Amino acid sequence: MRILLIEDDRKTSEYVAKGFAEAGHTCDVFADGRDGLFQAQRDCYDVLVVDRMLPGLDGLAIVRSLRAARIGTPALFLTSIGGVHDRVEGLEAGGDDYLVKPFAFSELLARVNALARRPPVQEQKTVLKVADLELDLIRREARRGGQMIELQPREFTLLEVLMRGEGRVLTKTMLLERVWDFNFDPKTSVVETHVSRLRAKIDKPFQAQLLHTVRNTGYRLHAPR
CATH class of the missing domain: 3.40.50.2300 (Response regulator)
Incomplete structure (x- = not known):
């Protein structure tokens, strides 16, 4: 052992x-x-x-x-x-x-x-992938199309949550709970601000958009169809 x-x-x-x-x-x-x-x-x-x-x-x-x-x-x-x-x-x-x-x-x-002696858990994912976007949870590195993307710690966590929920709409409340550990709405634009910064890093320099705003609902990360 x-x-x-x-x-x-x-x-x-x-x-x-x-x-x-x-x-x-x-x-x-x-x-x-x-x-x-x-x-x-x-x-x-x-x-x-x-x-x-x-x-x-x-x-x-x-x-x-x-x-x-x-x-x-x-x-x-x-x-x-x-x-x-x-x-x-x-x-x-x-x-x-x-x-x-x-x-x-x-x-x-x-x-x-x-x-x-407990039954072994399933092999854990250490690299998340959506289209050509990769997030290495061990090295704490993000890449798109092989190009390194510099992320702040909170941006990294936000991207991880969005990638784990690939294809699903995540509301502002859900993101506040999972990224900021808030069980209430602080009545600030912290989510919108970080999503905007994240989008500028993972989407704007590239041809296809992955991070989408779902009006009056939240955000969704998914591969282009």
Whole structure:
């Protein structure tokens, strides 16, 4: 079994990694949250073991980012934050299990083995394509007709949501929820402004239009017929 351990406490990471090795498993260890996220995105693991309090990027953000990228590798939070609200928050962020420090390694190993026995998820898409437009979710790169397109982080997320909904009309409310995490209308033109900027980058320099406005409804991204 291949395990990715993201843990910044050296004594804990050495103890856990040694235990996994003695159990016959391969364990890669990262102490920084951003480095751990990058590794989880670029390589294939059977289980992730993630601390919540990490430098660079906290554990909740790591798991949320992986789930947003449709990476379903089972994740176990191993943390000293053990309140009921904290455990619920971890599971709702996309975690599959939650173990509070201090812990017995035998229990950690049993939980990791149980997660690894779950039926494998379908292979996750890491590159979205609509016509000649491509969005690489791992490299965080956009290209159209082989030409690199520079996108700001929010533009990238907006394009990802539109591409995942290819052919469907996405309303302003839906985009506010999925891109800005707003559950209300802030009464601003933030959606219209970002759509306009995105259109200028992915459509205007090219012959065929992909991003369309559906009057009084929303927006739709689809390949030209």
